[in-house]
Amino acid sequence: MHEFSIMTYLLEGVEAEARQRQARKVTAINLILGERAGIDDSLLFYFDELTPGTIAEGAKLNIRRTKMSFVCAACDAEYSPDPKRGDFACPRCGEVGQLTNDASDLLIESIEIAT
Amino acid sequence: MNVHNIKIVKNLLDANDQVAARNRQRFDDAGILVVNVIASPGAGKTSVITKTLQTLGDRAAVGVIEGDIAGSIDTEKVLSAGAADAVQINTGGNCHLEANMIEQALGDLELDRLNLLFIENVGNLICPNHWTLGEDIKLCLSSTAEGHDKPVKYPEIFTACDVIVLNKIDLAEMVDFERDFFYESVRALNSDVPIFEVSCRNGTGLEEWTDWLLTRMKET
Numbered sequence: 001m002h003e004f005s006i007m008t009y010l011l012e013g014v015e016a017e018a019r020q021r022q023a024r025k026v027t028a029i030n031l032i033l034g035e036r037a038g039i040d041d042s043l044l045f046y047f048d049e050l051t052p053g054t055i056a057e058g059a060k061l062n063i064r065r066t067k068m069s070f071v072c073a074a075c076d077a078e079y080s081p082d083p084k085r086g087d088f089a090c091p092r093c094g095e096v097g098q099l100t101n102d103a104s105d106l107l108i109e110s111i112e113i114a115t
Numbered sequence: 116m117n118v119h120n121i122k123i124v125k126n127l128l129d130a131n132d133q134v135a136a137r138n139r140q141r142f143d144d145a146g147i148l149v150v151n152v153i154a155s156p157g158a159g160k161t162s163v164i165t166k167t168l169q170t171l172g173d174r175a176a177v178g179v180i181e182g183d184i185a186g187s188i189d190t191e192k193v194l195s196a197g198a199a200d201a202v203q204i205n206t207g208g209n210c211h212l213e214a215n216m217i218e219q220a221l222g223d224l225e226l227d228r229l230n231l232l233f234i235e236n237v238g239n240l241i242c243p244n245h246w247t248l249g250e251d252i253k254l255c256l257s258s259t260a261e262g263h264d265k266p267v268k269y270p271e272i273f274t275a276c277d278v279i280v281l282n283k284i285d286l287a288e289m290v291d292f293e294r295d296f297f298y299e300s301v302r303a304l305n306s307d308v309p310i311f312e313v314s315c316r317n318g319t320g321l322e323e324w325t326d327w328l329l330t331r332m333k334e335t
Contacts, residue, residue: 002210002241002242017123036270096300098303098306102275112121
């Protein structure tokens, strides 16, 4: 349910960036979201709800998801645990490795604006 | 019409981070150690805070900001447990506290009288992670009764936290809590985070946890 708050912050941030550059329209917003950041696709619903009448009306929302990754201390394998699995074990040797990316990203990577 | 691609690469919640930085400055100026308490509903947030207050006794003047969907019952509990000051924030359904809510609440707290402030976040292991409040310490409070798989299910908080308190340790056997699995998962995410096993019911571990807090307060 925090997707509503997140979308509100996103649009305020995007509007500020766009106005600073004298944009007439925002045509695309590119986000990087970690798969473990707990942000689901209801974000798209709020985007459609909240953008009409704003500078971002009609913009395309592109989301790139990053994956959680570990490196195995025993066999050196780099792996992303299956979120459906109940542990962080290495799929090759079964040892539990060390986190290298927690996939908690919540970033505005870039925006496309029309001037 | 010209279309430009503007590189930003900024936290989506940058506006919140800026308010959090202002809060942090006020806390630093007042010399207060601030702990953001994050846990699922029922882990024992209010119990850990009240037991910590009782264990600290007169060794610290403690304020509490209570974040809750509704009600003020927790504020009454912490005040009767010895909190020097307490303020309630009702989020009205919002699943987390935001930095501007804290900024507003600070108007009702006498910061100069305090040297420790607990911010009890809304019971939730996901949403509160994204909104920094200006805290020094993110406390992840977990309890044995919730199960040993919490770090696997909610890795973000176990990765981002500065300290873990594992409550209801007296129930560990009764609820088949697999300590090794819990520790192995936490260590995979956050290799050197301090972990305190406590029981608010029988007092186990509260002295050690409180001593750690006192050491951190001296550093503030």
